[in-house]
Amino acid sequence: MKTYHDNHHWIWENKDFPHFTYQKIPLEQLYFKFGQLQAVENFLTQQDSTELLVDVLENEAVSTSAIEGEILQRSSVRSSIQKILRLDVEAEYSNNYHIDNLIEIILDAKTNLTPLDHERLSSWHIALFPTNQSGLRKILAGEYRTHEEEMRIVSGPWEKEKVHYIAPPSAMMEKMMEKFLNWLNEDNESDLLIKAAIAHLYFVLIHPFEDGNGRLTRAITDYVLAKANLVNASFYSIATAIHQHRKEYYTTLDIICRSQTLDITPWIDWFMKIVAISIDDTLKKVETIQIKTKFWDRCNQHVLNERQKKMIHKMLSVLPEKFEGGMKINKYMSLTHTTRITAGRDLGDLVEKGLVSSFGSGRGVYYQLNF
Numbered sequence: 001m002k003t004y005h006d007n008h009h010w011i012w013e014n015k016d017f018p019h020f021t022y023q024k025i026p027l028e029q030l031y032f033k034f035g036q037l038q039a040v041e042n043f044l045t046q047q048d049s050t051e052l053l054v055d056v057l058e059n060e061a062v063s064t065s066a067i068e069g070e071i072l073q074r075s076s077v078r079s080s081i082q083k084i085l086r087l088d089v090e091a092e093y094s095n096n097y098h099i100d101n102l103i104e105i106i107l108d109a110k111t112n113l114t115p116l117d118h119e120r121l122s123s124w125h126i127a128l129f130p131t132n133q134s135g136l137r138k139i140l141a142g143e144y145r146t147h148e149e150e151m152r153i154v155s156g157p158w159e160k161e162k163v164h165y166i167a168p169p170s171a172m173m174e175k176m177m178e179k180f181l182n183w184l185n186e187d188n189e190s191d192l193l194i195k196a197a198i199a200h201l202y203f204v205l206i207h208p209f210e211d212g213n214g215r216l217t218r219a220i221t222d223y224v225l226a227k228a229n230l231v232n233a234s235f236y237s238i239a240t241a242i243h244q245h246r247k248e249y250y251t252t253l254d255i256i257c258r259s260q261t262l263d264i265t266p267w268i269d270w271f272m273k274i275v276a277i278s279i280d281d282t283l284k285k286v287e288t289i290q291i292k293t294k295f296w297d298r299c300n301q302h303v304l305n306e307r308q309k310k311m312i313h314k315m316l317s318v319l320p321e322k323f324e325g326g327m328k329i330n331k332y333m334s335l336t337h338t339t340r341i342t343a344g345r346d347l348g349d350l351v352e353k354g355l356v357s358s359f360g361s362g363r364g365v366y367y368q369l370n371f
Contacts, residue, residue, distance in 0.1 A: 009166075009258070010165065010166060010257060010258065011205060011256060011257055011258070011259045011262065012167070012168050012205055012206075014260075014261070014262055016262055017262065018179070018180075018183075018202055018205070018262075019262060020198060020201075020202075020262050020263075020264045021261075021262050021263050021264070022194075022263060022264050022265045022268050023263075023265045025194075025265070025268055025269055025272060027191065027193060027272065029276070030193065030272055030275060030276050030279075031230075033276055033279040033280065033283075034230040034231050034279060036279075036283060037231045037235065037236070037279055037282055037283060037286075038230070038231045040283065040286050041231060041232060041235065044286070045293070047293070048286070048289050048290065048293060050087065051289050051292075052235055052282070052285060052286060052289055053085075053234050053235065054078065054081050054082070054085075054087070055285055055289075056234060056235055056236060056237050056240075056282065056285070057081050057103065057106060057107070057234065057237075058074060058077050058078050058081060059237050059240040060106055060237040060239050060240060061077045061080075061081075061099065061102050061103055061106060062074060062077055063237065063239045063240040063242070063243035063244075064102075064106075064214070064215050064218050064239040064243075065102070065215070066243055067214055067218075067239065067242065067243050067246060068214050068215065072099060076096050076099055077099055077103070079096075080096060080099045080100045080102075080103045081103055083100070084100065084103050084104065084107065097130070101127035101128065101130065102127075102128070102215070104127060105124045105127055105128070105215075105219055106219065106222065107234070108120075108124070108219075109124075109219040109220070109222040109223040109226070110222050110223070110226050110233040110234045111226065111233070111234065113223075113226060113227050115185045116181065116184055116185065116220065116223060117181060117185075118177070118181065121181070121216070122142040122143070123142070124216055124219060125141055125142050125143075125209055125212055125216065126141045126142040128141075128211075128212045128215060128216075129141040129211065129212060134210070134211040134212075137211075139209075139210040139211050140210060143209075144170070144173035144174060144177060144208045144209060145170045145173060145208065145209060145210045146170050146173075147170055147210070148169075148170065150166050150167075150169075151166065151167040151168075151169075151170070151207050152165070152166055152167075153165040153166075153167070153207070153257075155250070164250065164253065164254055164257065165205075165207075165253070165254075165257040165258075167205065167206065167207035168205075168206060168207075173206070173208045176206050176208070177206065177208050180202060180203065180206060183202070184199060184220070184224070192224060192225070192227055192228035193225070193228060193272065193275065194268060195224050196221050196224040196225045196228070196271075196275075197267065197268045197271035197272065198264070198268070199220055199221060199224045200217055200218075200220065200221040200271065201253075201256065201264060201267050201271075203216070203217045203220055204217050204253065205257070218238060218239045218242070221238055222238065222239075225238070225275075235282055236278045236279055236281070236282045237278055237281075237282075238274060238275065238278050240278065240281065241274045241275075241277040241278040241281065242274055244277070245274065245277070248270065249270075249274075252266060252267055252270045253267070255267075284320060287320070288319045288320050291319060291371060292316050292319065295312075295316065295355075295369065295371060296312075298355065299312060299355060302353050302355070304350075305346065307332075307336040307338055307342075307346055308346050308349070308350060310335060310336055311327060311332060311335060311336065311346075312355070312369070314335060315327060315368075315369050316369070322368070323368065323369075325366060326359065326366030326367055326368050327347070327356070327366060327367040327368070328365070328366045328367075329343050329344060329347070329365070332346065332347060347367055350367070351367070354370060355369065355370055356368060356369055356370055357370050
């Protein structure tokens with residue numbers, strides 16, 4: 001049922017939309033963080049760079065899907081990344097074209113800086129919905145929506161849904177998207193961080209497709225940030241930071257969507273905090289990767305069996321957190337499918353080599369890596 005309001009209720013109904021206004025926001029600290037990451041990036045080994053790239057892309061794909069309520073299996077995501085980047089030509093990759101397509105979109109957004117036009121945006125949407133199906137619902141993949149019903153952004157259980165926003169009617173999509181893409185490809189903002197914030201909001205407010213708008217919004221955001229060329233755009237993830245703070249995300253959007261003015265300062269301010277969080281997360285990842293590399297360098301000075309290597313890999317995988325409860329005999333037995341006697345011997349050998357330390361006594365003994 002069509003129920004667009006005659007009175008001004010949503011921001012897009014403002015006669016001056018989309019001529020947004022905003023107050024100046026200090027960005028010196030954020031640029032300093034980008035400088036830190038760029039300095040660290042210059043000293044990363046090829047192996048460390050690859051590990052960081054895979055880790056960030058994995059979190060990006062998982063997070064951008066989770067925001068939409070879709071849970072991806074991390075092992076499948078990592079397999080797709082390794083396949084697309086050709087990191088292990090001898091590996092047996094999982095065949096999940098849905099995840100493959102998502103990774104392709106993310107990489108294209110972050111690395112292909114050619115103008116974003118209708119055709120390219122359409123190809124992204126088709127990649128998300130190659131069968132013209134969203135769940136049980138038929139959609140027009142690669143085409144802007146044409147239905148007469150309201151495009152509602154809602155949350156909450158069925159029949160108790162909260163309406164966060166009603167987007168512009170479908171009849172306005174062609175004209176709005178023409179204007180959006182012209183704006184996106186023009187040199188009209190002196191600071192591309194600000195432009196990325198506006199692009200994210202602008203596309204969300206239009207909501208041009210029947211489905212997939214959230215994932216495409218985040219891809220467009222990555223695209224603009226990549227054009228800023230402050231640091232390798234594949235080394236940090238806005239989607240991951242948004243997913244971690246999604247309650248704040250929707251709260252901020254709620255305020256802007258219902259705004260009676262075109263002042264979007266609260267949104268830009270929040271967005272810059274999210275960018276800062278994403279950079280901080282990457283700096284922590286780099287530190288963790290370097291700790292892992294140094295530890296494996298120590299391990300390579302000793303002869304270790306495959307069981308011991310598997311345990312070390314497992315314990316390193318949770319960094320920067322500690323391995324919960326430490327490694328106990330029973331955990332080791334379960335992980336490596338070995339006997340209690342062999343488990344005790346393997347762990348004792350790692351203690352002697354100085355790679356792990358034991359704590360506690362009797363059945364309560366547990367082991368932690370020595371960094």
